[in-house]
Amino acid sequence: xxxxxxxxxxxxxxxxxxxxxxxxxxxxxxxxxxxxxxxxxxxxxxxxxxxxxxxxxxxxxxxxxxxxxxxxxxxxxxxxxxxxxxxxxxxxxxxxxxxxxxxxxxxxxxxxxxxxxxxxxxxxxxxxxxxxxxxxxxxxxxxxxxxxxxxxxxxxxxxxxxxxxxxxxxxxxxxxxxxxxxxxxxxxxxxxxxxxxxxxxxxxxxxxxxxxxxxxxxxxxxxxxxxxxxxxxxxxxxxxxxxxxxxxxxxxxxxxxxxxxxxxxxxxxxxxxxxx
Amino acid sequence: xxxxxxxxxxxxxxxxxxxxxxxxxxxxxxxxxxxxxxxxxxxxxxxxxxxxxxxxxxxxxxxxxxxxxxxxxxxxxxxxxxxxxxxxxxxxxxxxxxxxxxxxxxxxxxxxxxxxxxxxxxxxxxxxxxxxxxxxxxx
Numbered sequence: 001x002x003x004x005x006x007x008x009x010x011x012x013x014x015x016x017x018x019x020x021x022x023x024x025x026x027x028x029x030x031x032x033x034x035x036x037x038x039x040x041x042x043x044x045x046x047x048x049x050x051x052x053x054x055x056x057x058x059x060x061x062x063x064x065x066x067x068x069x070x071x072x073x074x075x076x077x078x079x080x081x082x083x084x085x086x087x088x089x090x091x092x093x094x095x096x097x098x099x100x101x102x103x104x105x106x107x108x109x110x111x112x113x114x115x116x117x118x119x120x121x122x123x124x125x126x127x128x129x130x131x132x133x134x135x136x137x138x139x140x141x142x143x144x145x146x147x148x149x150x151x152x153x154x155x156x157x158x159x160x161x162x163x164x165x166x167x168x169x170x171x172x173x174x175x176x177x178x179x180x181x182x183x184x185x186x187x188x189x190x191x192x193x194x195x196x197x198x199x200x201x202x203x204x205x206x207x208x209x210x211x212x213x214x215x216x217x218x219x220x221x222x223x224x225x226x227x228x229x230x231x232x233x234x235x236x237x238x239x240x241x242x243x244x245x246x247x248x249x250x251x252x253x254x255x256x257x258x259x260x261x262x263x264x265x266x267x268x269x270x271x272x273x274x275x276x
Numbered sequence: 277x278x279x280x281x282x283x284x285x286x287x288x289x290x291x292x293x294x295x296x297x298x299x300x301x302x303x304x305x306x307x308x309x310x311x312x313x314x315x316x317x318x319x320x321x322x323x324x325x326x327x328x329x330x331x332x333x334x335x336x337x338x339x340x341x342x343x344x345x346x347x348x349x350x351x352x353x354x355x356x357x358x359x360x361x362x363x364x365x366x367x368x369x370x371x372x373x374x375x376x377x378x379x380x381x382x383x384x385x386x387x388x389x390x391x392x393x394x395x396x397x398x399x400x401x402x403x404x405x406x407x408x409x410x411x412x413x414x415x
Binding site: 077137138141149162163164165166168170 | 308309310311312313328330332333334335336337338393
């Protein structure tokens, strides 16, 4: 099957889907319970991920989808560690003898996907790698369905699922929480934080779970500037335009008029405005 | 010959039900890899046989690489008969027109190089689970 190339268009698509992802309220409690379990085990994910330079949360969410967070199962596909895998990929790990430790099997699972060679762990690339881990069948052959491996339990997914290796049903619905949805909730509660370019801020959540790490390290996302254009400013201008009596040109420049509108809504000028 | 074939198929079907019973339970609970399975031809062989089971609106998806002007022949045995159909898509995503050779065999001359997608589709109006045996020959 032809592989899907990670293009700028795909990068934008993943970012847009993540930005507009809304977790279904009736599933929120279940999502939070899963995240609690994942974060409690983050040291085990670090132990496997750090030598391979793979983020701990990437391994955690895959573990959730493939093995229901069970450390007695292969990260490849949820088969028991007491034997080599029997589902796809079959016969892993090739080296060593069963029973395997979770760590040695997980390392094999990540290495056969060449994830130890990935250098860009920005959010869009992370989502791309997650979709690749499960397979691009939805994207290639069922474009009406966004992969539940990423988006189940969110506004981006209703039904359609590969119910077994290579077997698709349009009416089947995933009963598992998608990996992107897990990451989205982690970002909402501050366990994960991403810079404006999508790169993760490492160390967040260990000693700073109040959601301020992004500001502490990089300052505000939007600053007063009469010259610089920013898509973030465009988004803010669109939001400001929804308030009564505010009419802004959406040009992506956070100049005086944008700062004035910002003050009308919040009571203060934009960060960096000399009038502040 | 026909009786013998039917007898063989019945034995095969029974064995398949037993073999797949546990595996399918696991698969439905967790889902599966989201991509078609590649048809594996043994070295020196031009045919490969695959067996499986489907229910509801499920379709099994397979990929087979082939070259322009090769002849694709498909044999599909289903139980219950008529509960499963086959469709083939070209590397460009177009439907490949299959010529029926018999009730259970279809063929086509392939229009280009690349991966062909074989869809084994359960007739959703058919209640229960159906079994199939698919033989793909590319010469």
